[in-house]
Amino acid sequence: QQQVKQSPQSLIVQKGGISIINCAYENTAFDYFPWYQQFPGKGPALLIAIRPDVSEKKEGRFTISFNKSAKQFSLHIMDSQPGDSATYFCAASRRDGATNKLIFGTGTLLAVQP
Amino acid sequence: NAGVTQTPKFRILKIGQSMTLQCTQDMNHNYMYWYRQDPGMGLKLIYYSVGAGITDKGEVPNGYNVSRSTTEDFPLRLELAAPSQTSVYFCASSYSGVGEQYFGPGTRLTVT
Numbered sequence: 001q002q003q004v005k006q007s008p009q010s011l012i013v014q015k016g017g018i019s020i021i022n023c024a025y026e027n028t029a030f031d032y033f034p035w036y037q038q039f040p041g042k043g044p045a046l047l048i049a050i051r052p053d054v055s056e057k058k059e060g061r062f063t064i065s066f067n068k069s070a071k072q073f074s075l076h077i078m079d080s081q082p083g084d085s086a087t088y089f090c091a092a093s094r095r096d097g098a099t100n101k102l103i104f105g106t107g108t109l110l111a112v113q114p
Numbered sequence: 115n116a117g118v119t120q121t122p123k124f125r126i127l128k129i130g131q132s133m134t135l136q137c138t139q140d141m142n143h144n145y146m147y148w149y150r151q152d153p154g155m156g157l158k159l160i161y162y163s164v165g166a167g168i169t170d171k172g173e174v175p176n177g178y179n180v181s182r183s184t185t186e187d188f189p190l191r192l193e194l195a196a197p198s199q200t201s202v203y204f205c206a207s208s209y210s211g212v213g214e215q216y217f218g219p220g221t222r223l224t225v226t
Contacts, residue, residue, distance in 0.1 A: 004156075006156075009154070032212065032213065034213075034214070036217075041219070041220075042219055042220075043118070043204050043206075043217030043218050043219050043220050044157070044204070044217050045217065046214045046215070046216075049213070049214070089156060089157070093212075095212075097170060098164040098168070098170070098211070099145055099162060099164055099208075099211035099212075100211055100212045100213075101159060101162070101172070102157075102159070102215065104156035104157045104158075105156055106154055106155060106156045107154070107156055
Protein backbone atom coordinates (compact mmCIF):
# COMPACT_ATOMS: atom_id res chain seq x y z
CA GLN A 1 0.00 0.00 0.00
CA GLN A 2 2.98 2.28 0.54
CA GLN A 3 4.55 1.56 -2.84
CA VAL A 4 4.78 3.81 -5.84
CA LYS A 5 5.40 1.86 -9.04
CA GLN A 6 7.27 3.68 -11.80
CA SER A 7 7.85 2.77 -15.42
CA PRO A 8 9.76 2.52 -17.64
CA GLN A 9 13.09 1.92 -15.94
CA SER A 10 14.89 3.64 -18.82
CA LEU A 11 13.83 5.65 -21.83
CA ILE A 12 15.56 6.87 -24.97
CA VAL A 13 13.93 9.73 -26.87
CA GLN A 14 15.05 11.73 -29.88
CA LYS A 15 15.52 15.46 -29.52
CA GLY A 16 12.20 17.20 -30.02
CA GLY A 17 10.19 14.13 -29.07
CA ILE A 18 7.84 13.56 -26.16
CA SER A 19 9.06 11.70 -23.07
CA ILE A 20 6.41 9.97 -20.97
CA ILE A 21 7.00 8.41 -17.55
CA ASN A 22 4.24 6.68 -15.64
CA CYS A 23 3.59 6.05 -11.95
CA ALA A 24 0.90 4.18 -10.06
CA TYR A 25 0.01 4.09 -6.38
CA GLU A 26 -2.34 2.16 -4.10
CA ASN A 27 -2.80 4.29 -0.99
CA THR A 28 -5.67 6.73 -1.49
CA ALA A 29 -4.44 8.75 1.49
CA PHE A 30 -1.61 10.19 -0.62
CA ASP A 31 -2.30 13.88 -1.19
CA TYR A 32 0.78 15.30 -2.90
CA PHE A 33 2.54 13.95 -5.98
CA PRO A 34 5.88 15.53 -6.91
CA TRP A 35 8.36 14.69 -9.63
CA TYR A 36 12.06 15.07 -8.90
CA GLN A 37 14.85 15.40 -11.46
CA GLN A 38 18.34 14.15 -10.64
CA PHE A 39 21.50 14.75 -12.65
CA PRO A 40 24.54 12.49 -12.16
CA GLY A 41 26.42 13.30 -8.97
CA LYS A 42 23.72 15.67 -7.72
CA GLY A 43 20.83 15.46 -5.33
CA PRO A 44 17.25 15.28 -6.58
CA ALA A 45 15.53 18.61 -7.25
CA LEU A 46 11.80 19.26 -7.41
CA LEU A 47 10.62 19.60 -11.01
CA ILE A 48 6.85 19.86 -10.74
CA ALA A 49 4.15 18.67 -8.34
CA ILE A 50 0.39 18.17 -8.27
CA ARG A 51 -2.36 17.67 -5.73
CA PRO A 52 -5.23 15.24 -6.40
CA ASP A 53 -7.87 17.93 -6.80
CA VAL A 54 -6.61 18.77 -10.30
CA SER A 55 -6.18 16.50 -13.31
CA GLU A 56 -3.31 18.30 -15.02
CA LYS A 57 -0.56 20.78 -14.24
CA LYS A 58 1.75 22.34 -16.78
CA GLU A 59 4.98 24.21 -16.24
CA GLY A 60 6.77 25.08 -19.45
CA ARG A 61 7.57 21.86 -21.32
CA PHE A 62 6.70 19.68 -18.31
CA THR A 63 3.16 18.43 -17.64
CA ILE A 64 1.77 16.15 -14.95
CA SER A 65 -1.39 14.24 -15.83
CA PHE A 66 -3.28 12.84 -12.84
CA ASN A 67 -5.99 10.16 -12.92
CA LYS A 68 -7.43 9.85 -9.43
CA SER A 69 -9.84 7.00 -10.22
CA ALA A 70 -7.08 4.91 -11.78
CA LYS A 71 -4.56 5.96 -9.11
CA GLN A 72 -2.04 6.84 -11.78
CA PHE A 73 -0.05 9.90 -12.69
CA SER A 74 2.45 10.63 -15.41
CA LEU A 75 5.09 13.12 -16.45
CA HIS A 76 5.17 14.38 -20.03
CA ILE A 77 8.20 16.25 -21.32
CA MET A 78 7.39 18.01 -24.57
CA ASP A 79 10.07 18.93 -27.10
CA SER A 80 12.62 16.88 -25.16
CA GLN A 81 16.16 18.30 -25.16
CA PRO A 82 19.55 16.69 -24.49
CA GLY A 83 19.74 18.81 -21.33
CA ASP A 84 16.70 16.91 -20.04
CA SER A 85 18.79 13.73 -19.85
CA ALA A 86 18.61 12.77 -16.18
CA THR A 87 16.94 10.36 -13.79
CA TYR A 88 13.34 11.19 -12.94
CA PHE A 89 11.61 10.06 -9.75
CA CYS A 90 7.93 10.24 -9.06
CA ALA A 91 6.85 10.34 -5.45
CA ALA A 92 3.72 10.41 -3.33
CA SER A 93 3.28 11.75 0.14
CA ARG A 94 0.79 11.86 2.94
CA ARG A 95 0.76 13.09 6.51
CA ASP A 96 2.36 10.54 8.83
CA GLY A 97 2.94 11.77 12.34
CA ALA A 98 4.54 15.19 12.51
CA THR A 99 5.48 15.49 8.85
CA ASN A 100 4.59 14.41 5.36
CA LYS A 101 6.71 11.51 4.19
CA LEU A 102 7.70 11.02 0.58
CA ILE A 103 7.49 7.54 -0.97
CA PHE A 104 9.63 7.46 -4.10
CA GLY A 105 9.31 5.42 -7.24
CA THR A 106 12.34 3.51 -8.46
CA GLY A 107 13.37 6.10 -11.05
CA THR A 108 13.51 6.42 -14.84
CA LEU A 109 16.78 7.11 -16.60
CA LEU A 110 15.99 9.37 -19.55
CA ALA A 111 18.44 9.83 -22.41
CA VAL A 112 17.57 12.40 -25.07
CA GLN A 113 19.60 11.84 -28.21
CA PRO A 114 20.61 14.87 -30.30
CA ASN B 115 22.43 30.69 0.46
CA ALA B 116 24.38 27.46 0.23
CA GLY B 117 21.18 25.44 0.73
CA VAL B 118 21.84 21.92 2.04
CA THR B 119 25.48 20.90 2.31
CA GLN B 120 26.83 17.43 3.07
CA THR B 121 30.28 16.18 3.98
CA PRO B 122 32.15 14.13 3.03
CA LYS B 123 31.36 13.59 -0.66
CA PHE B 124 32.92 10.14 -0.69
CA ARG B 125 34.05 7.70 1.99
CA ILE B 126 35.29 4.14 2.15
CA LEU B 127 34.81 2.33 5.43
CA LYS B 128 35.93 -1.05 6.62
CA ILE B 129 33.36 -3.41 8.11
CA GLY B 130 32.82 -2.58 11.76
CA GLN B 131 34.06 1.00 11.57
CA SER B 132 31.90 3.95 12.53
CA MET B 133 31.44 7.36 10.99
CA THR B 134 29.23 10.43 10.99
CA LEU B 135 27.77 11.95 7.86
CA GLN B 136 27.35 15.67 8.26
CA CYS B 137 24.40 17.71 6.99
CA THR B 138 23.87 21.45 7.36
CA GLN B 139 21.20 23.74 5.97
CA ASP B 140 21.12 27.53 6.03
CA MET B 141 17.46 28.03 5.11
CA ASN B 142 16.17 27.93 8.70
CA HIS B 143 14.05 24.87 7.89
CA ASN B 144 12.61 22.96 10.81
CA TYR B 145 12.14 19.71 8.91
CA MET B 146 15.15 17.62 7.92
CA TYR B 147 15.46 14.13 6.46
CA TRP B 148 18.03 11.45 5.70
CA TYR B 149 17.56 9.14 2.73
CA ARG B 150 19.60 6.38 1.20
CA GLN B 151 19.57 5.73 -2.53
CA ASP B 152 20.38 2.32 -3.91
CA PRO B 153 20.47 1.45 -7.64
CA GLY B 154 17.02 0.67 -8.97
CA MET B 155 15.42 1.23 -5.56
CA GLY B 156 14.59 4.91 -5.41
CA LEU B 157 15.14 6.79 -2.15
CA LYS B 158 14.27 5.33 1.23
CA LEU B 159 13.74 7.45 4.35
CA ILE B 160 16.11 6.58 7.19
CA TYR B 161 15.33 9.20 9.85
CA TYR B 162 13.71 12.58 10.01
CA SER B 163 13.47 15.53 12.39
CA VAL B 164 10.73 18.11 12.82
CA GLY B 165 12.84 20.50 14.86
CA ALA B 166 15.79 20.75 17.20
CA GLY B 167 15.68 17.95 19.73
CA ILE B 168 12.98 15.96 17.92
CA THR B 169 13.81 12.98 15.70
CA ASP B 170 11.95 9.89 14.54
CA LYS B 171 12.53 6.74 12.52
CA GLY B 172 11.75 6.42 8.86
CA GLU B 173 11.39 3.32 6.73
CA VAL B 174 14.94 1.89 7.10
CA PRO B 175 16.46 3.09 10.42
CA ASN B 176 18.36 -0.03 11.49
CA GLY B 177 22.10 0.52 11.85
CA TYR B 178 21.81 4.31 11.99
CA ASN B 179 21.37 7.01 14.59
CA VAL B 180 20.68 10.72 14.38
CA SER B 181 20.68 13.78 16.59
CA ARG B 182 19.40 17.31 16.11
CA SER B 183 20.88 19.76 18.58
CA THR B 184 20.47 22.82 16.32
CA THR B 185 18.09 23.86 13.55
CA GLU B 186 20.95 23.88 11.05
CA ASP B 187 22.62 20.51 11.63
CA PHE B 188 21.34 16.95 11.32
CA PRO B 189 24.19 14.42 11.45
CA LEU B 190 23.70 10.74 10.63
CA ARG B 191 25.77 8.24 12.61
CA LEU B 192 26.69 4.79 11.33
CA GLU B 193 27.80 2.39 14.05
CA LEU B 194 29.49 -0.89 13.11
CA ALA B 195 29.35 -0.37 9.36
CA ALA B 196 28.16 -3.30 7.24
CA PRO B 197 28.39 -3.91 3.47
CA SER B 198 24.59 -3.49 3.29
CA GLN B 199 25.12 0.17 4.18
CA THR B 200 27.00 0.79 0.94
CA SER B 201 24.82 3.45 -0.67
CA VAL B 202 24.47 7.10 -1.57
CA TYR B 203 23.11 9.12 1.32
CA PHE B 204 21.09 12.29 0.83
CA CYS B 205 20.09 14.85 3.39
CA ALA B 206 17.07 17.05 2.70
CA SER B 207 15.22 19.87 4.39
CA SER B 208 11.77 21.37 4.14
CA TYR B 209 10.19 24.60 5.37
CA SER B 210 6.79 23.24 6.26
CA GLY B 211 7.08 19.45 6.25
CA VAL B 212 4.54 19.53 3.43
CA GLY B 213 5.63 20.03 -0.13
CA GLU B 214 9.09 20.62 -1.51
CA GLN B 215 12.14 19.03 0.04
CA TYR B 216 15.55 20.49 -0.81
CA PHE B 217 18.27 17.90 -1.21
CA GLY B 218 21.99 18.08 -0.61
CA PRO B 219 24.55 16.76 -3.11
CA GLY B 220 24.91 13.39 -1.37
CA THR B 221 27.61 11.27 0.25
CA ARG B 222 28.73 8.11 -1.56
CA LEU B 223 29.67 5.51 1.05
CA THR B 224 31.33 2.17 0.37
CA VAL B 225 31.73 -0.42 3.12
CA THR B 226 34.23 -3.20 2.36
